[in-house]
Amino acid sequence: MINLKFNLQYFLLTILIFLVEVLIATQLKDIFFVRAYLGDVIVVILIYTFIKSFFRIKNNEKLILGILxxxxxxxxxxxxxxxxxxxxxxxxxxxxxxxxxxxxxxxxCYAVGCLLLYLFVKIQQPQKVLD
Structure with a gap:
């Protein structure tokens, strides 16, 4: 289920990640690993936080799969x-x-970024208690 709702925390995180991406593209472009790989890993996380800034999405796994x-x-x-x-x-x-x-x-790199995002989301979700 998708609901339109602004989330300031995700929005601020989006801005921060965007600034990191700009830094990678402009200032760290000579560091091959960072420019060639890290930016692509981070960009899927940027897309995730951007979407979560404006939409309340209950199924984060589907969102991550969609981003991938x-x-x-x-x-x-x-x-x-x-x-x-x-x-x-x-x-x-x-x-x-x-x-x-x-x-x-x-x-x-996109797959690695989505995998990291998936693992982070899973860690953040409360564990279901077995009855």
Missing amino acids: IFSFLVEFAQYFNIAEKLGFREGSLMYIVIGNSFSWIDIL
Whole structure:
């Protein structure tokens, strides 16, 4: 079930994660591991916190799965140069957001990010008491 409801904590966390992503893209771009892998792991968490900022979603596992599928679709769209086909110029914000090169490593990074997110969500949920 999805309800529209603003959550300030998730919104502030979204801003923080976004700033980390900007820092990675602009200041840490010369550190290969951080730029090439960590940013892709974190971006799925950014999407999760952004969605949770505006919607109360009871089934977090389905949300995480949806984010994983979405990130895979975006990555596969890069294989077909979707940013160029949509008319975005190289270097433009949307060209950078959509991406421009397919990578199996990016797919793995998105999966790792969603797995970490899933584990975190599971830890946060109260355990059901067995009767």
